[in-house]
Amino acid sequence: MSSNPKNILQVQNLSKSFLGVKALDNIQFDIQKGEVHALMGENGAGKSTFMKILIGLLKPDCGEIIFDGEILKTNNVHENLKKGISMIHQEILFVPELTVAQNIFLGRETNHRNWLNDKAINHKTQELLDLIGLKINAHTKIKKLSIAQMQMIEIAKAISNNAKVIIMDEPTSALSDKEVSMLFKIIKDLKEKGVAIIYISHKMEEIFEITDRITVFRDGNYIDTKNTNELNQNALIALMVGREIGSLFPEKVTFKGEKKTILSVKNFSKKGKFENINFEVLAGEVLGIAGLMGAGRTEIARAIYGLDKYDSGEIILKGDKINIKSPKEAIEKGIGYVSEDRKALGFIPAMSINENISLSSLVNYSKVWFVNSTNEQEATSQLSNDLKIKSTSINQKVMNLSGGNQQKVVIGKVLLTSPSLIILDEPTRGIDIGAKFEIYKLINQLTDKGIAVIMISSELPEILGMSDRILVLSKGKQTALFTKQEATQEKILQYAVN
Amino acid sequence: MLNRLKQYGIFVVFIIICLILSLISNQFFTVSNWTIIITQASINALLAFGVTFVIITGGIDLSLGSMVAVTGVTAAMLAHPDIYPVALPVFAGLISGLLMGVFNGFIITKSKIAPFIVTLGTMTIGRGLALILSKGRPVSNLSDSFNFIGGGDVFGIPFPIIVLILIFAICSITLKKTLLGRYIYAVGGNEQAARASGINVNQVKMAVYSISGLLAGLAGILLTSRITTGQPNAGAGFELDAIAAAVIGGTSTSGGTGTMTGTLVGVLLIGVINNGLDLLNVTSYYQQVVMGIIIIGAVVLDSWNQKSNG
Numbered sequence: 001m002s003s004n005p006k007n008i009l010q011v012q013n014l015s016k017s018f019l020g021v022k023a024l025d026n027i028q029f030d031i032q033k034g035e036v037h038a039l040m041g042e043n044g045a046g047k048s049t050f051m052k053i054l055i056g057l058l059k060p061d062c063g064e065i066i067f068d069g070e071i072l073k074t075n076n077v078h079e080n081l082k083k084g085i086s087m088i089h090q091e092i093l094f095v096p097e098l099t100v101a102q103n104i105f106l107g108r109e110t111n112h113r114n115w116l117n118d119k120a121i122n123h124k125t126q127e128l129l130d131l132i133g134l135k136i137n138a139h140t141k142i143k144k145l146s147i148a149q150m151q152m153i154e155i156a157k158a159i160s161n162n163a164k165v166i167i168m169d170e171p172t173s174a175l176s177d178k179e180v181s182m183l184f185k186i187i188k189d190l191k192e193k194g195v196a197i198i199y200i201s202h203k204m205e206e207i208f209e210i211t212d213r214i215t216v217f218r219d220g221n222y223i224d225t226k227n228t229n230e231l232n233q234n235a236l237i238a239l240m241v242g243r244e245i246g247s248l249f250p251e252k253v254t255f256k257g258e259k260k261t262i263l264s265v266k267n268f269s270k271k272g273k274f275e276n277i278n279f280e281v282l283a284g285e286v287l288g289i290a291g292l293m294g295a296g297r298t299e300i301a302r303a304i305y306g307l308d309k310y311d312s313g314e315i316i317l318k319g320d321k322i323n324i325k326s327p328k329e330a331i332e333k334g335i336g337y338v339s340e341d342r343k344a345l346g347f348i349p350a351m352s353i354n355e356n357i358s359l360s361s362l363v364n365y366s367k368v369w370f371v372n373s374t375n376e377q378e379a380t381s382q383l384s385n386d387l388k389i390k391s392t393s394i395n396q397k398v399m400n401l402s403g404g405n406q407q408k409v410v411i412g413k414v415l416l417t418s419p420s421l422i423i424l425d426e427p428t429r430g431i432d433i434g435a436k437f438e439i440y441k442l443i444n445q446l447t448d449k450g451i452a453v454i455m456i457s458s459e460l461p462e463i464l465g466m467s468d469r470i471l472v473l474s475k476g477k478q479t480a481l482f483t484k485q486e487a488t489q490e491k492i493l494q495y496a497v498n
Numbered sequence: 499m500l501n502r503l504k505q506y507g508i509f510v511v512f513i514i515i516c517l518i519l520s521l522i523s524n525q526f527f528t529v530s531n532w533t534i535i536i537t538q539a540s541i542n543a544l545l546a547f548g549v550t551f552v553i554i555t556g557g558i559d560l561s562l563g564s565m566v567a568v569t570g571v572t573a574a575m576l577a578h579p580d581i582y583p584v585a586l587p588v589f590a591g592l593i594s595g596l597l598m599g600v601f602n603g604f605i606i607t608k609s610k611i612a613p614f615i616v617t618l619g620t621m622t623i624g625r626g627l628a629l630i631l632s633k634g635r636p637v638s639n640l641s642d643s644f645n646f647i648g649g650g651d652v653f654g655i656p657f658p659i660i661v662l663i664l665i666f667a668i669c670s671i672t673l674k675k676t677l678l679g680r681y682i683y684a685v686g687g688n689e690q691a692a693r694a695s696g697i698n699v700n701q702v703k704m705a706v707y708s709i710s711g712l713l714a715g716l717a718g719i720l721l722t723s724r725i726t727t728g729q730p731n732a733g734a735g736f737e738l739d740a741i742a743a744a745v746i747g748g749t750s751t752s753g754g755t756g757t758m759t760g761t762l763v764g765v766l767l768i769g770v771i772n773n774g775l776d777l778l779n780v781t782s783y784y785q786q787v788v789m790g791i792i793i794i795g796a797v798v799l800d801s802w803n804q805k806s807n808g
Binding site for chain 1: 675676677678680681683684687688690691692693694695696697698754755
């Protein structure tokens, strides 16, 4: 494929792996001058990895990036920025104590014999702000601005960089309606000037309002590129999620015991995080919790487990109203939690498999103050075998294991506490397909034993493939509760973006 | 093989330095010289064992030297002949150290202020307390039974060495075999994960600072008894030697790793180098330069070691 001269940016056959897991596989992408091009895909589809490669933060394993008719060879952040590829980040990266002008010109200050010339940059900045219609003074310290204003400043910064391609990652997530229309006006102005914009958003209406073409990624693969006017919302969702489900998930055995309610949560609220949440989980059941990032899923799990405080509501465990203040109490009451952030909350990297698995239940393997290491190792090696943790021995340090095996260690630690309820938060994040299947089998074994499971996941197929019932959250509120039979990917996504 | 050698890197360095010293000076490898080395090292050892617990949790204790002074003065004031039985000054010294350690732990866990800052504060507070208690003057005229602790011997073995061996055994077992020891490594290895695993992180931190204070109390008693006076200015800078010993022995200041055996080797290494430089008639000014180089060298070795393991 040769490069099309109209394309300001063209990507060919690009691939990237992390520790043997393919994050991007043979990606194709192109964008023309003055085009707004949407990049769509579920969480984990590879969008952010792709963006990081475009701005030069990551290097591709193979493939070509052709920018302005020239192959980008070195691909580093500084170089790409200078050539004209800028990104408006989801998280805002400014120095709060510096002024708007100082931030915009950070790293390329105008100077005179090494003395800073603030006058010059203030002047230039003010021109720029007036140009895009922002009523902000260039002298203002960044910390005094609202999130929306900061986002606009990011755009101004990109323009001042003479950006030819601007990547916008969820630019409207923190903006009010009025600010969104202001942003769209700026985008239209940029278009007229021939700037190309790669636009990432979960908000369907925006995509159809502002973009010219849409490219869809799924599981790190390039799926398709269509003109926006050829698609409608349902067709787009189908492209994003359309894959065969079933074969990826093991056969489920229904729990034969009595389906008692293990946990029920009533009017559960925490200001700014989640509001008026009500659900129950039965013995031997998987309750899936779906929603976009920031919908409040993890916050609910953390509050139930005692990692965070909550404002109001009731937690009833096996008929008793409980008030958990710390993970220690949660574990004692029979609640286990496998965090979405394995590295931060899951395990102690410098400790062995044995020491990590026994960490939450070490008291049970101790007499007075002394650890009975014979009993301890017996229990952990049994569990390590059951979970098929691949290692040289149970004394191997967990930091030297693969992501999937680390996750099994964390699950093992929770299992050793004999919980009656397990909360799995993104249990297969960053794990390859084979290990995913084993985790799914494990979840089925848990429910078979009558353990209640809450599974939070951003991957809709996983939610549909594993859950008995599905709770959908949007912006901290519960928007739907489906049975397995009622639920479809389209329905869940509709209620999740609601 | 190379990895194994690296693991015992500091032990190998220790043996090499001993060999070199024994070649240069024929006084070095004598029983009497080693008795001196270990007796002199015993006070640093007690402090280093305590601070090893603290450093493994990812903390630091800069108040050790001041605690030595406070506890030493406290003990000395109660150790004049024929007033109280010897158990009282010993008990008071230990308790005052423990209380200061509890204070450190309490402030660190409740305020979430960095241990570096908190113990920097208690370092100054402690020094002031020692001066207040003693009215700025050395407390002398101590009973013989009190002076036995630092100066006496049992079957020819100096009492401080017996204390050293006993405390080493207790600390080593605590770290390796008990719940507390495991939790100390967990808190230092990943505090968030430790909490999420149901460990009461604050309790563990309280424990390590208390142990550090208690052992500083014991060191204060030993020192006061050895010099037969309670000196309010004693112990200045001791915390740095103790931290150096722990770090030389492979305890990482970022927390999560370290052993008592390593710290013991660190203590002995410092003792042997001081002793060797004395034997070679190197002036104390140069001794400090050499010691500094060795500390930096040990940390560099440690960071290489960590890289090759990571």
